[in-house]
Amino acid sequence: MSAPRDIEPTQGADVSVAAVLALLDLAAKGRPDERDAVTDLLLTERLDTATVNQVGRRVRELQGAVARLRRRGQELSALFSSARELAELHDVDLLITRLVRRAHDLAGTDVTYLSEFDETTHELKVRSTAGAVAPSFQKLSVPPHTGLASKVVESRAPQWTSRYEQLHDVPHVESIDSAVRAEGLVSILGVPLIAGDQVLGVLFAANRDEHAFSPEEVSLLSAFADNVAVVLQSARLLTRTREAAAETQYAYDALAAHVEAMERASRVHEELTTAVLRGGGAADVARTLGAALERPVVILDETYAVIASSDDRSTASVIDPPAIRSAITDSLASGHCTLLNPPPGDFHAAVAVLAGEMMLGGLLIGAGGVELGAVEQRTIERAAQITALLTLKQDAVLYAEDRVRGELLGDLVSPDFRHHSSLPARLQARRLRPDDLRTVVIAVVAPEQRRAALRAAHTAAAPSGLAGEVDGVVTLVVPESDPQRAATAVRDRVCAGTGVGEVLTVAAPPAETLEELSVRFSAARDCCRVLAALGLEAAAVAADAYLPYTTLFAHDPTSVRQFIEHTIGPVLRWDAERGTDLLATLHRFVDCNASPARAARLMGVHTNTVLQRLDRVTQLLGSAWREPESYFRVSVAVRLQALSETVLDPSSHNRQRPQDG
Missing domain, CATH: 3.30.450.40 (GAF domain)
Incomplete structure (x- = not known):
């Protein structure tokens, strides 16, 4: 540095107090001015060149020392702030964000960001940024052995470049280069975050113009990175400790809940056991x-x-x-x-x-x-x-009771008269009056519904009747003297008890004496068999209404279908194949005592129409079908077929008689 020509320095001249104070002010700034103010000030004191250079060097050393002290003060302030936030914050992400922002303010660069090392994938993933604007950069992930970041991790030392595009000593990946270009970064400095022997990540400071990072800048960011690494490691450990504590508390709560549940289960089991015993x-x-x-x-x-x-x-x-x-x-x-x-x-x-x-x-x-x-x-x-x-x-208990009552019921309806003499006494022992046992009712249910049907039958028969299973069918003897009402009442009770829509119940005529009950049981059972053979599974009927058919087919209920087919089968097939209804005309003809004119009036058609239909019946059944014996068989078959095709209306309580057509 040369002195101005118009000033002649004086060897050994003293420096004024004002100059000394000015030099102290310059030293206290901690950084040199753009122009050399120290030299200019000393030359005004008319000092020789050697003295000017010596004093100027000492002042600049003081400026450097002051600058370092200020940086250290900033580092200590940042460290204290980070430690305080670590104690106050429970959110590691928020803590890292604040650390990056503080590093950004400390470094004074355009962009500052922290990439965290993933121990599973060995990638460096951007965790937080300050000053970044490109979305792709904020989600940047650097594969292993790639780019400046991997070089920092592998060398465990600061690395920097003043021009990223001229960085040729590391492998490049287009996705990373694109993100750097999108952010407009030119010069990048990266320093490792090291805690013990573990590299936690890299702290970057970058500018959008070419810049040669000075040793002071590298040292400053490295020092702060050391602080960040300690804070980050402490935050991780604190998070793991909290997670472990939370898991421990969860396990404790789960154990307490399990113990409570076990105690509750034990109490329930004890109370239920007591309920069984009492x-x-x-x-x-x-x-x-x-x-x-x-x-x-x-x-x-x-x-x-x-x-x-x-x-x-x-x-x-x-x-x-x-x-x-x-x-x-x-x-x-x-x-x-x-x-x-x-x-x-x-x-x-x-x-x-x-x-x-x-x-x-x-x-x-x-x-x-x-x-x-x-x-x-x-x-x-x-x-x-x-x-x-x-x-x-x-x-x-019910089975034992049912067995006693069932044996009693079986003896009541049995044709074996050897047990009848003891029946009054046995009934009296069960608090039953012989005069109340009037009407036998049989309910036909599927085997899987019989248990529920028997329970319902006991309810229907109580308190004055008997119910049980006789010869495989649900049987009741009740006080009701009207067979139709008795059948309907039992039907309704069994339907409710079994949950099925309809069942078949048949009630025999009331018996005048106990000895008549066996005959009534046989009549009701035979009627059930015949109706079941006809396909009737949902009805409540009185057995007397079907007595003629029961008498004819009780010995072999399955033969009823064969009888219908053998007698009027051609008529049924004719109707089925052609969609006609000759059977209805034949049924009405039978109901009208073989009078075509009466049948025509009831049907609302001309007599000739009825005669034409009867001629067709003659062609199908043969000319002898109207002979007395054949006509009787045809009449029975027609009524049986009409009965099997009748759709009984539950609202009518199934009181329809077969002769009503």
Whole structure:
């Protein structure tokens, strides 16, 4: 540095106090001015060149020292702030964002960003940015052994380039280069984030113009990176500690909940066992389980009728939507509780009540406060087993009673008169009056419905009658003196008890004495067989209405179809093939005592029409069909066929007589 020509320095001159103060101010700035203000100031004091250079060098050293102290102060401030945020923040992402912003302010570059090292993929993924604008850059991921970032990780030392596009000593990837170009970065400095022996990531400072990073800038960013690495490692450890604590708390809560559930299950099991020992029933199971689960519990029988509930639900209702049936069917196959998802209505779980492979009913669990976990589901299954035990116990009692009553009923309707002398005393022992046992009613149901039908029959016969199974059919002897009303009442009760739409019930004429009951039973049973052979499975009838047909075919009910086919089969086939209705004309002709004119009037057609149709019948059946013997057979066959084709209206209580046509 040369002195101005117009000033002649004076060797050994003193410096003024004002100049000293000015030099101290310049040193305190911590950075040199664009022009050399120190030299200019010293030359005004008329000092020699050597002195000017010596003082100027010392002032600039002071400026450097002050600058370093300020940087260290900034670093310490950043470190203290990071430590404070680490203690205050629970969100690691937010902490990293703040650290990057502080590094951005400290470095003074255009863009600052932090890439975190992924130990699984060994990629460096941009975690946070400050000053970046390109979306692609903010999601940048650098593969291993690629770009400046990988060079920093592998060397574990700062790396920088003043012009990224001229960086040729590292492999390039087009996706990374495109992101750098999109952000407009030219010069990039990267320093490693090292904690112990582990590289956590890289802290970058970049400019959008060419720039040669000075050792001070590299040192400053490296020092801050060391602080960031410590903070980041501490944050990771703190996060893991919190996660471990949360997992421990979760495990503790789960254990506490499990213990509570086990205690609740133990209480339920104890109360249900007590209910079994003291002779309780399904209502005790529903009430105990409902109180323990804080959920409504409904118990169904095998027909899905409600037999007990923890709330005040009517036991006359039936719950059998498809979802409920499907859930109980699944439980029947698996033996376990089935959760309903989505729940149909108010019910969230179902389990079948089983005895071996026989379904006795089901348990339905409604909505409530206690979660249906594994222990709760096992508790529900145990309750279903207790319900099965109670049901079997009650059935055993009923079976014993039924056996006594069944033997009594069997002797009542038996043709063996050897037991009749003891019947009055035996009836009196069962608190039954012989005069009340008037009408025999038989109900025809499928074998799988017989158990439910017998329960319904006992209800229908109580308290003055008897019900049971005789010769494989459900049989009742009731006080009702009107056979039709008796058949209808039993039909309605059995339909409700079995859950089926219709059953066949037949009532014999009332008996005047106990000895007549065996004959009435035979008449009702024969009538059932004939009607069943005709295909009638849904009716409530009085046996007397079908007495002629019963008399003819009781010995072989299956022959009734053969008789119809043999007698009027050609007429039936003619109608079926051509869509005609000769049978209706023939039926009306029979009803009108073989009078074509009367038949025509009743049918609303001309007599010649009836005669033409009868001629067709003659062609089909032969000319002898109107002879007395043949005509009788045709009349019976026509009435039987009309009876088998009659669609009985439930609203009419099935009182239609076959002769009504």
